[in-house]
Amino acid sequence: MLAAIATKGFEQLTTKRLEMLTISMSAEERLRALMLGYVLFAIERPALFNLMFGSELADKDDYEELRMASIASFRLLMHAIADHLQAHKLPASYAEAAAVHVWSATHGLSTLLVHRQQNPRQKLQATEQCRALANVLIAGLTADIKGSTS
Numbered sequence: 001m002l003a004a005i006a007t008k009g010f011e012q013l014t015t016k017r018l019e020m021l022t023i024s025m026s027a028e029e030r031l032r033a034l035m036l037g038y039v040l041f042a043i044e045r046p047a048l049f050n051l052m053f054g055s056e057l058a059d060k061d062d063y064e065e066l067r068m069a070s071i072a073s074f075r076l077l078m079h080a081i082a083d084h085l086q087a088h089k090l091p092a093s094y095a096e097a098a099a100v101h102v103w104s105a106t107h108g109l110s111t112l113l114v115h116r117q118q119n120p121r122q123k124l125q126a127t128e129q130c131r132a133l134a135n136v137l138i139a140g141l142t143a144d145i146k147g148s149t150s
Helices: 002-019 027-044 046-053 064-087 092-114 122-149
Strands: none
Touching (some): 002 046, 002 064, 027 064, 046 092, 064 092
């Protein structure tokens, strides 16, 4: 039962992130929106977020639907990073590794925000903190790739 709930959580996370996107967004704006969608999902649904990533389910890989829903969310981020890299004429082959780095940092921020006391300004604070994190990560993505391709 917990695996089914976690699966629905990943589906809702993916939906939340997709809802943050618009056709007119640049590759960088899409990446920023996906990061913010992740953070907002976490603070809006903290118990579900904790179930999805916590230790309540011993081996999440034993649940195929859960694994696939998780992968779908990750791929959404990975494709946005690939688009961002291509927009900067950088090799998209780095997208999977970069997605792990961006996800790790975004997940870390989300976890920190979820474990704080809830307050009326949390959504605004999360948006501001996610924007600052995205600035660092996006600048780092471009710098790291340019440095390794020189």
